[in-house]
Amino acid sequence: MGSFSPIHLLVLAVVAILLLGGGRFSSLMGDVAKGVKNFKKGMAEQDDDAATKPAPRIEAQKAAEPAFDRDGERVRDDR
Secondary structure (H helix, E strand, O other): OOOHHHHHHHHHHHHHHHHOHHHHHHHHHHHHHHHHHHHHHHHHHHHHHHOOOHHHHHOOOOOOOOOOOOOOOOOOOOO
């Protein structure tokens, strides 16, 4: 009941062509195909970029120095 049979899809396609018109429907499908093609091209370029560039290294950061000592007296002056 939840899935469409090939007959249902065929009837749906005919209704869409009648409502949108043949030329408009074909241009819409052409635009969808161009979008899918550009998406695949972009994904392939992204994979190529990842393969050629080395992964960035995580550099060790300098440990933060405290501004106050244990007694609450200022150790350094940032201003």
